[in-house]
Amino acid sequence: MSGLVTESTSGQNRAKRHISLQIVAKTATDDHWVIDVIEDGTLFLQDVHVTDPLTPDQTSTCRWYLEQYVQSSPFAGGKAREAEMHLKEYPLRLLSQLPLRRILRPHLEVAAYQLADSVLLSIEVIEDEEGRSANSIHGLLWETLEDSELWDHPSWEVVVHRSIKPCTSDAGSNPHRISPFKCGNGKSEFNVLLVVARDLTHNPSLYSDVDASVATNALLQIQKGLGETNGKIQLNVEIVRPGTLAAFREHLQRAGNGYFHLVHFDMHGRVGLRKGTASKAAFLYFSDPKSQETRPVPGHSVASILGKHNVPFAVLNSCESARASTADDANIAAQFLKHGVRGTIGMPFKIASSAAAIFLEHFYRALLLGHVSFPVAAAAGRKALRLRPIRPTRYGLQLPLRDHFVAVAYGCHGILDYPTLASTVFHTAQRLSPVPPFPPKDSPIGREFDVLRLEKLLVQNRIVYLSGVYGVGKTAFLDYAALMWKSTHFVDAAVSVNFGMQEGLSPHGFSMNILQQLCSQVKSVPAVSARSDDVNTINETIESILSKINAVVFVEGLETAPIYPIPDCLGAEWTAEIAPCLRMLLRIAKDTSRTGRCYVVFAHRRLNPHPDLEDLVGHQFRASQYNLSGLDMPDALDLSYKILQASGEDTQQWRGPPMASERHPAIGKCSLSFVRRLAAPATAQNTMAVVLLSFASGSFYIETRPTASPSGGFQSSQGTRPFVWVHPPKSHILALPVQQLLA
Template sequence: MDAVVVIRTRSQSPRTAHQQHQHQGSVSANGTNNHAAAPAATNGATHRSWILSVTINNRSPHEFELNDPFTETEYKSILEPYLRHSEKPSLLLTADDEAAPLDVQGAELKIDDYTETLFAQLDKKLELRNSGVAKYHIFVVEDHSSRRPSENAHGVQCLAWELLESMDKPCMRITRVANFVPGGSSSSTQQSRVPQELSSVRSGYLVKVLLVVARDFTLSGADRDPEPDLAQYPLMTVQKKLRTRGKGRMLLEVVRPGSREELEQHLRIRSRQDVFFHIVHFDLHGIVQEDEHGRMVPWLLFAKKHDETVGQPYNLPGTCLAKADSIAEVLARYKVENVVLNSCLSAYNRHESGTNLAQTFLRHGISNVSAMWYYVHWQTVSTYLETFYNELLVNQADFHVAAHRGREAIRRKYADKTGRRYKDFFICVNYTRESRHINHASRDRSPSLSDQSQDSSNSSSSRVKWKPPAGFLGDNLMAPMDEPIRMKLHLLELEYKLTTFRVVYASDLQRSDAKMETTIDQMISMWLATNLVDEVYFYRAKDLDKPNMTLDGLPYREKRNRLHGSRYLPSSMVRESVRPLRQKLLVIRGIDDVLDPGTQAYPEDNQRNEKRRRNVEDTLARLTDRLHREQDSYLLFVGDKDAQWWRGHLEHLDGQWWLHMPWNITVHSRYNRDIMVPGDGGRRSLTPSPLGRSRW
């Protein structure tokens, strides 16, 4: 037996212990005195309290006063330092951290006390533990203005409600609801509501996901950003599962480069094609800082679009801030229903609700948001997203059920190599603004795609009922792909250069362990799978030596496309697939020997090589001029020369040189690469900083 509990704030402004003593207690609906004594202040600090209205399964509401288990001082001295400590391995702690070492076990005991205190107050009023109910679905509701951020200092959602999910009995699932009403006023007689379930994928339909990835390449050493596969790898894994199991189809596209301008352009292009995304995922930094009016507001850190008109040479992919409010307007304009962020502070509400990026998105009409309550470790993000997307898209769970199971997976998995399990699962929170009347039944599975979502894409194919035979192409879009590639920082740089400059010379500097051919092949498979290009042509440079060659008839050695090998596809499926953003990727090998053949022993060989070099240079000049002019294709050279060679032979094509070398050449390394710590007697893993930094 399950039950639905709706907790709604009757008094939006929290009261302190001093204010509580000035009252004789709150009065419930039946007129009885219902005041709960406030906990004693710690070191002069006070506990906040709220007057709440609680409804169980549409019964008569209960009203009582809830006290914050922590004081403001305890949040700053216990909870926040603990979460910061959990995001850093001990080798990466700052001097301030070392000067004031954290009592981790003591902090965890305090967090356990926090959980017990919060539950005890609910249990005292509602008798949750002895009610015979096996599972409670708890919806924490706050009312806000639909026109402007709330100016209230703290709402009841500033509490760490998700900690209740760690209790064994009864089981609880938390969903935060932001109810937006005109003018910000809430009616005391308003009927309690719970959120509408996410329109999710159904067998035979297409779910559309857009991913935005950005990293700060200016960071180095221990502060270096984590690898850019936190979201892309689990999403591509889900894409492969859907493909092989025939449970549905998934369109996964990536904004390249991950700039604000490119995001808006991507959504605009797709909307003109009647393609609207069900989910937009942001895998980038989030911060909270003042805006031009001095107000604390959330921001997102996007890739900076390279401006060739400035005249400055390219160095590294830059970053730039974008106010969350402006991004929310873009998403709402293009009918985005669900947003996922693994950005730090993307659900930060330690100040007024205006600092909460998730609520900013909800205010603009986004239906569901999964975000991070504070700073978060990359391993926590990885575990959460892997489970979240598998539950949401493969098992077809509701958005908020998937979020709950993601937190559950974090609790069951050790967060670092030392065997410690940090209690940071509650950082991953989920919000909704859509609501409907309470339904007593618990429903874990989502309904089919909404009518808008199904009709909004010419690729959703609600009219086509064909299913692939077992063992054939499960997603009806492309041939089966190998294990999804794990993106690295240097590979993200390749994408940035290729999609920005359109012409790239890739080199491994003749390193025997580089395996660049394999990497390029994996990247091409990924670009096809994520709809970047429709076709890939492979050329040998020596085949381009004929004078005045027709660019449309260049002799290629190999051709790949998304439909490669799909002989089982009906023509209707081919027609209705979503076309890629760009037309072609041209890959040219063997360019080094053609442009720089060296001096041969026989004059006739030198003359032949020189003639071939001139013909190839002429063909490349015309080809790249066409690429830059039409802006619908890319050119990738594969070689082994250094940047100086590139500047002398290919820079005039207005492209970039790229080095195939992972960004782990310092002591700082990532993932499963361990180092020996002198005097430590064992191995310790070095991990990167989380997605987010203290930019206040």
């Protein structure tokens, strides 16, 4: 019998009916499954034969559609429409084999006369561990049944969740609920550990790889929302740095068993052959501690670590992390359940970054702001994807994608409790306050991998020399990195001193600037007069603060400071006074015995450190250097379209990518029409726009500016006329009049 509960919506009681269906797989062959259907604990159908609604060729087409259409082939509309047709018909074909409508007809007839009532249908797909085969029932796309239009009633809400029995978790009667720790301030703590890993040997495009910051941004967005709305839950987010298996294990050990409620794996997954055998297994790709590459770790090994440290829930936005159509060990999500994890979210397909961002935002929003259970929060994320099907693709296009079923939830076998469903996010989400975006919309584009690389260097060396040509965006990049690191507790304070923006900065002003920034970010600091003229006293105070906290100090614009005396007598006094503070910062950074960790980043236009700089700070950078290069083509185009759209250009009217042009040798393969589109709005508004374009021949830095020229470059003799400065790699700077490009 179905249950009846009530919930209050806008002051009115609203009846909510709950119906539970369990689809239990009994046996499997190469081409079909034999299942039973149980309604509210009563066997309703027995020995029903179910086959995959898709043929192998159709499955291949749909996989291409989900994994490559938006990411790399947005103009293959014919093949995409074919896949969309298959996916649209998929749930109908599935229901034609399972007479679920016949089971639910009495409820539908009652609901037809009670439109004000909401019907909650939970569908649990169960597979017995002992009867599992390579052809798993979990290989079917059960989440496509969540579309309420299938059930001919506007108030039906459907939650699909998967389980494997027996469940090894000792969660008791309610395994789907997350129980935050109670704090003395009346709040509850929810602790999340995030593990991010990517192959850093190359820069993937925005559309060929899941954004390396998608999980971080989703969690920090919810954290910011909880803080600003004074919610009852305090979200603590910690990140494993670097994302190696050893660092992951050590982080869990330091925290202690049961400290983390959830571990989120933001890394690649793959199903492959187990070494030395013909059987398939799933792997997660952690960072390699000795290189910029990743290394595969068997899913069952990671599951064992989670079980050992009593982690109850896990999220994997890894491709193929829940692929259930190959072999027993190929489904990482199922492996986690076998080792005691109570709930897991995995991806049987590669998911686009934009889709992952939508799903994760609404999943965590429902879980932490809506206070719903794990599988219901997953259904909320899928519903958000269903309601927001438009995905950004290359060349500024926006395309619909039917991918709402890609994220699947596995959990312990058990009926969802009524209170869980009664507080479902489908109603509560409408009453939640809007969550502010993170990171800010003006954050740099295409720098997520650069942040990971810089993090890895800092963890290994603590002192890094960051280089980058004029206009590449070093300051914006470091501001973005500081925001990320403070929000995820990598550092407690981030200090930035930019000599290029603070002309005439004295040694006293340099030290005082650092101290003032530290004091504004640290609650308790040693007493010192803000007007103190004693540089030594200021430096001692800085050292005292840095010995107790984790901090990063950015020293930028040194190319404008007088540290390179020409002749030797010029700048000698200035460098002699500033050197003690710089050397003190480096001494603290190198001292691993201190409680606090200090990281120092020197940012400079020069590719290699000047010998005078190394003499000044008393440090040889050698292996701790990182060059911030120009953006790759897809990210550069994305930035370009962003600039154009902000200037009023309707890029949706464009019918394809910019065509190559050889009309001007300085631009090479850059489309002249594209440069015209870029230059016109920028110069019309008399604003500066920077676009970094990468081609086969190298990187071009194109910027429109109303006055002056890049430092050390060709000086225009035509006053304030706007020019487009084209910086070919390893060559001189060419100044092209905008009027020539717009002609």
